[in-house]
Amino acid sequence: MQETGYLFRTDFTVRDYECDIQGVVNNANYQHYLEHARHQFLVSKGISFYDLHEEGLDLIVTKVEIEYKYPLRSCDRFFVTINMAREGNVRIVFTQDIFRIPDNKLIVKARITIAAIKSGRPVAPPVDLIKQLGLE
């Protein structure tokens, strides 16, 4: 499996409370992992949700598509990758995969669509933000 060629990576360990009766990570928790990796990525780029919010700009998730390939279990280690592209004028699409450590087995493939919202309406992300993200 190809797990190279990503912009950013965050490492995790499965916590027992994230697992359900079947002994595997509950599906919704993968969305938590993906979100935490994106937020760590934004922090690494010097981008703060809260500063953006203060300036009246919110980055919101408008769509998630997640393919579940193989389950994670208690104590498994894994990493979440991030790639990113603009889609049209308004949207940014994150492609994110989850791989188990150390065998790099593909666990989840995801595509997360983000929009910038100002006063309740979608707007083109500000030039500064696009630069910070390296999306010019």
Added chain:
Amino acid sequence: MQETGYLFRTDFTVRDYECDIQGVVNNANYQHYLEHARHQFLVSKGISFYDLHEEGLDLIVTKVEIEYKYPLRSCDRFFVTINMAREGNVRIVFTQDIFRIPDNKLIVKARITIAAIKSGRPVAPPVDLIKQLGLE
């Protein structure tokens, strides 16, 4: 917005701990709501995950596609609907929407793909299960 024509409906109230810093329900929690509604639906049809599991059959989510249309906030009431169709020989697709109560505002549109798995391999869902689900 059209919110009629569903097989099943479950009602909920947002709990404060499901909301995040922005004051709206965290995206992953909608997946919990959708899952709980599906499980309530299966229970209503007399289908038990645990009995199926004992017989060696697991129903697993292989894909979720969720469009976030409008956020829910603390104390909002809402309902989750279920429709269902077969896709090919192996998969069952649930289409699920979330509407706010009482104004029926569309909150989320989702498409959840389920596969039946036996001994680690996808199989056609057993005839009995298809009958119980009303999918003949």
Added chain:
Amino acid sequence: MQETGYLFRTDFTVRDYECDIQGVVNNANYQHYLEHARHQFLVSKGISFYDLHEEGLDLIVTKVEIEYKYPLRSCDRFFVTINMAREGNVRIVFTQDIFRIPDNKLIVKARITIAAIKSGRPVAPPVDLIKQLGLE
């Protein structure tokens, strides 16, 4: 088991995602149930955290003591009760129990201590709030 003599009651059904590998509700989720019941109680008394917060007053949990008597399982129905008393000048103590439906089996006994905080310091809860809570 004595389950009468409470000020308020909220009913719940266990959701599968709240259960862990042992097939029982994860311990932290009982704290969610207790919290949701308290918030529903406050709403029933016309008390809003957010209005209080706007006036500079926050009600915060300073201590929880929870005894786990018997576990809840998938699909169990249960209710959470609330009683309440002042402790000293500054604190309010909620005593909350969880009982399974329909057999009233005692599941959890809890004691939750709340303090009113203004500008980062504990203060006596305002007279109006004490009246709304029926604690005069």
Added chain:
Amino acid sequence: MQETGYLFRTDFTVRDYECDIQGVVNNANYQHYLEHARHQFLVSKGISFYDLHEEGLDLIVTKVEIEYKYPLRSCDRFFVTINMAREGNVRIVFTQDIFRIPDNKLIVKARITIAAIKSGRPVAPPVDLIKQLGLE
């Protein structure tokens, strides 16, 4: 604040989805942190819940007492400590504190009581387990 003299320590970073509307970590999530630290500790001692369960022994939480001293916020780093003692013949008590990194500010003080259960009844923990835990 004294944060030395513990048997074990696990480091964490707050994830945004763990925070609630007030911008601080939701109270129930501290219980998750404490649990994950205990499980990591048991793993470090070569103790497996699942192996114990297979042998008919379950370690269950019978009581939690948590004092909330100061809130954690988005992106805060922190560590959870573990100390441990027997209480009577049947119970093991974990004392666990949470400290913010890097200023070692005390966030949470907790006391978690565990019992060993066999066939639904409390039993003295097996000698091997007591040895593995270093509690002789």
